[in-house]
Amino acid sequence: MINNLNLVDRLFESYNYKIARTSTNDVRIYTLQYGMYHAAEIISFDKAIDVSKFKNEFSELGYATDVKVVKNLEEVEEYLFEGFFIKTPLGNELKNRYKNFVKKQLSNLPENSQYKYIDSDFDLILQNNLGEITEAKSYSSKDHSIITKINELFTKTAGALFIIIEAPAGFGKTCTANEILNCITVENSKILPFFTELSRNREARVFKHILLSEIDSQFPNGIKQNVVLEQIYKGRIPLIIDGFDELITKDSNKEDVESMLTTIVDLLQNDAKIVITSRKTAILNSEEFIETINSSIENFSLARFEIKEPTIENWLNPNRLKAILENEFPISQISNPVLLSYLRNIPLEKLEDFLTTSEGTLIDKYFDYLLTREQERQNLKLDNQTQFRVFRKLNRFMSEFNFTAETKETIKDFLKEYNIQILQESIKQYKEKDIKPSIDELTETLSNHVFLDRKTDGNIGFINDFIFGFLISENLILEKFQEHYKGNFTRVIPQDFAQKSLEASRVQSISNKNKLWEVYNEHDFGYDSVFYFDADYFLKNEIKRNFKTLFLSDRTIKNLLFTKYSFENCVFAGITFENCTFSTSTFKKSSFQNCKFYNCILQDKTSIIYDDFGIYVCQDNNDLIKEINSLYCKDNDKNEDESDNSLTEQKVLLQFLQVDEKRPKPRKFSVIKQRLSEYSDKEINNIIDSLIRKGYLHFKDDVGFITREAMNFLNHNGN
Known part of the structure; x- marks a missing residue:
């Protein structure tokens, strides 16, 4: 009993x-x-x-x-959970969710295509519930799968676990989220994952309400919300939240961001397991994030994954890659997962035909394939350009009202109201032997278009950021925004929407890249300096302006000249520079933190002040950093070697502890410099560089983390 x-x-x-x-x-x-x-x-x-x-x-x-x-009581709990969650339609729906996801991925590809998850290199920082870094490592996709690693953390981590998966657009966040879902099968475990794909909805304002509303809508009627939350705390319902960044905009205030983070942290009790995916965003390295996590880290472990850019070798087999290289086809035209997925599945002879035919870009051919097939698939009497026209309108509507998904009825109402003449003309194209659709039936057909996708919450949005961004760029190049919004068009496009247009345009023709660059540079959109750096890099592959207070983080920059335009009060954090050329005289009060320089060179070799071109915990594959160090003015050192109060490793490590000097606390590099302002930047850098080499500190972008080894060092040295 x-x-x-x-x-x-x-x-x-x-x-x-x-x-x-x-x-x-x-x-x-x-x-x-x-x-x-x-x-x-x-x-x-x-x-x-x-x-x-x-x-x-x-x-x-x-x-x-x-x-x-x-x-015992555990058997009762298990019995009720299985009866109300596992053995319900929701359990069956979970089994089919991944199958439906794969089906969607294949819907844009030729017949007989096969879906395969593309592994990429990734970085991992693992923080235990004491706040210590227990692992900081880069993994190669050749030897390790991120899915296997995440599965290990799920099964081996005692207590609550918070997993953050970061990556730029198109690097596989949503695919990774769905692979995680597929690993947690109902058949093999007595848990039921909760998966939600966030989108920016005009009605959605408070993240906590959004999440609880999603929970209410997905779980069986009659189940109290507190029951679901209790199962989340016990780890029986792991949360997978895809697209966390969708709810963060340039205008998001500090309180909104703190509320979002607090909502998730509040769920991290007992054995809860929560996974979020997000674009690379400064929010996840902000003081708000550090404070929110740090205030409750004793309740959970934190794993931060960063997916690196998939290589063409990850996508294409040797025969296809050989065909591309032999035809000297510009790699930049296919460095997009949407196109790579297409090239991976089309017949090899068709690929070779694409590579040898000069008419149109690869993206033109891809869209021609997609939209022509849509005419056949849905018996749609709209030519390709007219289809583009319909969805450019929808894209402008979404931009104006700042949302990425809406109810199907709202989308249908828009398609009908703003395209009535197009729809009427289309109906006339049906022959007598065809079943002629009504306006409403044709609108329904368009709401099921290949460009659109039904999200987890049932709302409709564009199928991916690439399509969305491409349509933004089309609207600007064809001056559709300018035509419909007159002098106000620069205030209609949110910066993150414009950013999608830059990323999508990397596969555009040179002519279209130039046109888009001109639009963004001839009008005042009010975007930040990072956007304009990306516009120069993605669309021109050269720097075209002076920069002030630019903070650039965590990306790879290739074949760029930093020699003509000036950089003042700029910070480069976690950047990998490949084959870049630098002129130290173009930088003032700027720094490079935790960067890698591969095959980079200096153009000039004049003396420099450390504060103007500071190198902090960086590495190279030649003598670039040694060469830069030799150029620093000697009087910049503040005679630190002669000082009685010289900076020590212990003193630097203490800056990464709480006030009680017993528990770790991540710190932004700028905060460390401020706290140690009596010492020169060069002296601080030398000590931090030594601590990193010893494995006592690890930096992610501009945030430093203390390791378990460092805590042992401090405990044995009088702390």
Whole structure:
């Protein structure tokens, strides 16, 4: 017999059961009523007890009865969870969700295509519930899969676990989220993942309400929200939240961001497991993020994954890659997962034909394939350009009202209202032998277009950022925004929408890249300096302006000249520079933090002040950093070697601790410099560089983390 019957009773009551008056200490009877359906659970604590009279009594009263013999409270919990979550339509839906995702991925590809998750290199920082870094490592996709690593963390991490997966657009965040879902199968484990794909909705404002609303809508009717939350805390319902950054805009205030982070942290109790995916955003390195995580890190472990850019070798087999290289095809025209997925699956002879035909760019051919097939698939009497026209309008509508998904009815209403003449003309194209659709039927067809996708919450949006960004760029190049919004068009496009247009335009023709660059540079959109750096780099592959207070983080920059335009008060954090040329005289009060320089060179070799071109914890594959160090003015050192109060490793490490000097706390590099302002930047850098080499510190972008080894060092040196 279970010692505490009150706990059993409360557990059943949390699932809306009522305790039958005929219950005894040996046999508990719980009844549940849903409309016309009445059920009775007869729970026995000893299999030797005869429960037949109870079963007969409630069966005669019209109850569907079930008898369960249990040994302990855990068995009761498991029984109820399986009955209300696993063995429900939701459990079956979960099995099909991944299949439906794969089906969507294949919908834009030729027949007989096969879906395959593309592994990429990735970085991992693992922080335990003491705040210590226990692992900071880069993994190669040749040897390790990010999915395998995440699965290991799920099964081996004791207590709550918070996993953040970061990557730029198109690097596979959503695919990774769905692969994680696929690993957590109902058949192999008694847990039920909750998966939601966030999108910016005009009505959505408070993240906590969005998340709780999603929970309410996805779980069975009659299940109290607190029951679901309790199962989340126990780890039976892991949360997978795809597109966390969708709710963060340039205008998001500090309170909104803190509220979003606090909502997630509040769920990280007991054995909860939460995964979020996000674009690379400064929010996840902000003081707000550091403070929110740090205030409750003792409750959970934190794993931060960063997916690196998939290589063409990851996507294409040797035969296809050989064809591309032999035809000297510009790699930049295919460095996009949408196109790479297409090239991976088209017949090899068709690929070779694409490579040898000069008419149109590869992206033109891809869209021609996609939209022509749409005419056949849906018996759509709209030529390709008209289809583009319809969805450029929808794209402008989404930009104006700043949303990425809406209800299907809203999307259909828009398609109908703003394209009525196009739809009427289309209907005339149907021949007598065809079944001529009505306006409403044609609108329904367009709402199922290959460009669109139904999100987890049932809303409709564009199928991916590439299509969305491409249509933004088309609207600007063709001056559609300018035409419809006159002098106000620069205020209609949110910066993150414009950013998608830059990333999508990397595969555009040189002519279209130039046109888009001119639009962004001839008008004042009010975007930040990072956007304009990206516009120069993605569209021109050269710097075209002076920069002030630019903070650039965590990306790879190739074949760029930093020699003509000036950089003042700029910070480069976690950047990998490949084949770049620098002129130290173009930089003032700027720094490079945790950067890598591969095959980079200096153009001039004049003396420089450390504060103007500071190198902090960087590495190279030649003598570039050594060469830069030799150019620093000697009087810049503040005579630190002669000072009685010279900076020590211990003093630097103490800056990465809480006020009590007992627990770790991540710190932004700028904060460390401020706290150690009595010392020169060069002296600070030398000590930090030494600590990194010893494995005592690890930097992610401009944020430093103390390791477990460093804590041992401090504990043995009088701290």
